[in-house]
Amino acid sequence: MYSFKNDYSEGAHPRILNALVESNFEQEEGYGEDRYTRKAVELLKERMGRTDVDIHLLSGGTQTNLTALGAFLRPHEAAMAASTGHILGHETGAIEATGHKIISIEAENGKLTPSHLKAVLNGHPDEHMVKPKLVYISNSTEIGSIYQKNELVQLREFCERNNLILFMDGARLGSALCSAENDLQLSDLPALVDAFYIGGTKNGALLGEALVICRDSLKEDFRYHLKQRGALLAKGRLMGIQFLELFRDNLFFDLAMHANKMADMLRFEICEANITFLTKSPSNQIFPILPNGVINELQSKYAFHIWEKVDSDYSAIRLVTSWATKEEEVAAFVEDLKKLL
Amino acid sequence: MYSFKNDYSEGAHPRILNALVESNFEQEEGYGEDRYTRKAVELLKERMGRTDVDIHLLSGGTQTNLTALGAFLRPHEAAMAASTGHILGHETGAIEATGHKIISIEAENGKLTPSHLKAVLNGHPDEHMVKPKLVYISNSTEIGSIYQKNELVQLREFCERNNLILFMDGARLGSALCSAENDLQLSDLPALVDAFYIGGTKNGALLGEALVICRDSLKEDFRYHLKQRGALLAKGRLMGIQFLELFRDNLFFDLAMHANKMADMLRFEICEANITFLTKSPSNQIFPILPNGVINELQSKYAFHIWEKVDSDYSAIRLVTSWATKEEEVAAFVEDLKKLL
């Protein structure tokens, strides 16, 4: 049984484990004040060409989302998100548990536009309703789509004009930035969003997301929020060492490129077989629509999520590739699929 | 510079890193449903001789405390803790951020007794005050003391009679259970407390606390709370593998015994030098009271916390030992100290 269920099925890239082993007996400060974390933060700033951002390392996506949004919003302020947004349906109400409503927006392909936001603002005129304040986007999105630079520029302009915070969930940012259709660079992001994070967990780390806070007014006292939400690991070095390894050369991007290449292979071959897709997805998640009988057969050899029933005979499945996906397994999957069609 | 600052200055015991390396390329389910976590949980149940407890692995102490207390308490219910309790002064209001007051109790040596609790209950008669509901104790405590079995039995009886929840923070449970003065066994705990945790972070793991929920009514839906608080790691295997390694033989206890042995050496030698201690502490934290001049000199070679000013000339320092503390460094410290006296 080979799994295309997600991009966190394996451990970590061997270089990361090696870095943990090599540094193991050095004594370091706790709670993210170790030398590795400091170096990783410096390195990330260099990579972005920005010394004026604040960077914090957290354990996972839900933790990052709840800590950031809980810190950025005042009690009456709300987030806005596409209805597919991870915070809306897949984090057990973590944002609401910090006291904030999320306004759901039906959005084509999982992506928000200024016109979506405008409609929400128009619908929230006074103090009898929450005050929409933060725009949550994901890149890549939960359904595999990615944002183009001009789309972000437009969101940015709208947010500035309307005093909104633009926040990007980058749990799969590596795959987005390495997509064939991408025209964004990591160094573009600090000018385009107010805060975002660079996902390590889904791109070769054991755990870890690097939250980058770009807007000055959001930076103050952020370490208090980390501690309060249980996000400050005693052995913060565990994340520092990993991000240092991922970014001291091109490893982070190499891993994402591999994941995308494996998805490209799957997409190309599936497309060749005249199979259609639920969404246009140029990143490491693809959603082919298959006959239910075929899905059943595939499940005997491969693990994956059945994403959505399309009609009585067909369903969309989700195939996710990662830094660890083996090319021969992709080939085997494609071959098995073709036999079944 | 050698550090006695805490018990999380180094990485993990080499066997743990080795286990991570060996399992690295196996594909596993996410979010704590992997085979390693399942095995670790089974193993812990065996070690306790109890199949009826629920066990969950979390990343750190603050996260465990806030997730558990937030899940166990209704909105109007409060926790009670010794004034030295970690949740009171060292977790940035994490419990209050889940909506609950903590009632602070001045307690000799950091330990609660039924008479403390009785006074709190008497002082909270009606709905104009919070309802005291959960008793938070730490073992070992934040000032190094440990609970004796009969002390826990008395707390237990009081809690049962008064319908209170007894919760034990076990961030340093290993050191407590391996103390020369201890008469408790791990397998005693499920009958004595309603929930407790076994700290991995401070006893040789990269991260990880094993929360054991003993009382049936507290078990329901607990994984929802984990997810909501950001405590469900995508690669839950990271904690499963570590606890499996710590408990598949005696490693967990061996590491705690080493930490205690190092503390015993320090304590004995410091005592021999006619130095007194701030608190009676039979575990891996000790608090000798030294002249300020001596402290200054020691700081040039050793890192440690200055815990408390005792008078204008003397202060108590905190020395913490761990699984990784080197015997030769203990010897060097003692020698340097003696020279300075």
Add this chain to the structure above:
Amino acid sequence: MYSFKNDYSEGAHPRILNALVESNFEQEEGYGEDRYTRKAVELLKERMGRTDVDIHLLSGGTQTNLTALGAFLRPHEAAMAASTGHILGHETGAIEATGHKIISIEAENGKLTPSHLKAVLNGHPDEHMVKPKLVYISNSTEIGSIYQKNELVQLREFCERNNLILFMDGARLGSALCSAENDLQLSDLPALVDAFYIGGTKNGALLGEALVICRDSLKEDFRYHLKQRGALLAKGRLMGIQFLELFRDNLFFDLAMHANKMADMLRFEICEANITFLTKSPSNQIFPILPNGVINELQSKYAFHIWEKVDSDYSAIRLVTSWATKEEEVAAFVEDLKKLL
């Protein structure tokens, strides 16, 4: 300028003011333990033929909703509501501020059915999503519709089978129960819902909602929640006296009947003029669809809300009648309207 904007534009029914004046100098206990509140509670129980419900008096609808839902739900549990539900869009995130998500359901005419709930439950299978637990309905709804007895029976059965809490917002319960189309009695409600409230503010009181808790497991410690949310008035007598006056004879129902009669007149005449309505509403709120020009003209003499743009030429307005609405003003409005058509 005469206002049809809402049902809380005037003060209170004169009998209520009179009762306040008459009781004014009696000394009473504070915080809802006065004799008037006790009598009002007893009286309400008699009226429902139930001695086993708990009744608490609160100041307003939002306060009642947030106090009740905050008390009834555990942290990971969510409410479900029609998208028109008051808690969803008109309470500034008050429920989310207590930590709970509200799942929005698109519902015909503002009313929930078992099939709506079933779809939500099916879509929330595990701990990565909130746990849908409480069904929030309003009677009458925010768009004037009312529940029939058999509809409530079906909801009740579904909730029991699925261990859900059924909660009825009765801010306008008087108008619902006195509607020509209603087949429910106040005394039916304790058997049909787990908790509900009887709105005083919108039916002739200065302020006050009587929350009736029917399910035993929801009753415990409820006064703690009242106090914690700031809902326990020092002079609780203020609400006790009012509910006593409203229910010591038929005043509460007489007032609602008057409001409905005024709405019936408006509805009949508007209908006669071949004007259609946005929703079918047999209670004290009606939503005629008028040409924008007509609306503009009406606004020079009458105050009301423009509810919704229907197309470029037409909008729906909301007309609300109350215990205090004057028959001659209704007649004048109708006459003015007819002139404008």
Add this chain to the structure above:
Amino acid sequence: MYSFKNDYSEGAHPRILNALVESNFEQEEGYGEDRYTRKAVELLKERMGRTDVDIHLLSGGTQTNLTALGAFLRPHEAAMAASTGHILGHETGAIEATGHKIISIEAENGKLTPSHLKAVLNGHPDEHMVKPKLVYISNSTEIGSIYQKNELVQLREFCERNNLILFMDGARLGSALCSAENDLQLSDLPALVDAFYIGGTKNGALLGEALVICRDSLKEDFRYHLKQRGALLAKGRLMGIQFLELFRDNLFFDLAMHANKMADMLRFEICEANITFLTKSPSNQIFPILPNGVINELQSKYAFHIWEKVDSDYSAIRLVTSWATKEEEVAAFVEDLKKLL
């Protein structure tokens, strides 16, 4: 049985009821946007000689405290209060339920000084602890003492230097300002504190506290917070009319002066009888220490709280006077007391 239990045993001053009756049938906007509330706010600003403060009317003390502190504080920030502070022990954890810790300070006579605050700030150096941010004081305090102007000036200076918010709970502000020992005027307060409230409930109103926000940065969006916490009454006129009546001439102060005069009589006569007091209290609450046998006898004719056991034979009781306290009952109480001694 005559009650000295509190200052909210009766209804409202007759002029207030009269004003309600007279305005009853006027149609007004809801939610505090009525003409009475607007006038009351303007009047209060005039009385304070300040047009740049924001004023909101709320229903009660706990509601005001939780709404204000919940709005003013960021999630990691804490309030500081004297251990006798109402928010600490008598509001069922209302502040903690908004997510904030209250740091308790042992304070002579219930009053905070800069040295208290300095000690707290020194003890909270970093992000492992909450950030002390808001200073909660009460005037008069919960044990009857009052602040002198120079004491407030010193607190003010300390707060400014340390970027703290100074908040005054004025549930009994009337009595404080009318005390023989007072040297403060209402118009002094906006320059001395960042926010405070003027208590109506305990000084002749049915309900109502006027929250005055003086610091600009605390004003923004405050009506959102009112709505979210359930504090925006639909018939906000109910509070507007009352505050208008209290402040359109000297009624508010006349009522407080009567309450104080009654307390002065009690204090003088009790003092004459060589009875001592638990605290020095120049306002409408006094705490004489009486033999338990005397207390028992008094309880057959008078209601009051037994405040605190002093020793095995003596206890302190609390006597509270109000705008409605009758001079002949004070005289009767004194006479009865003298007979018992």
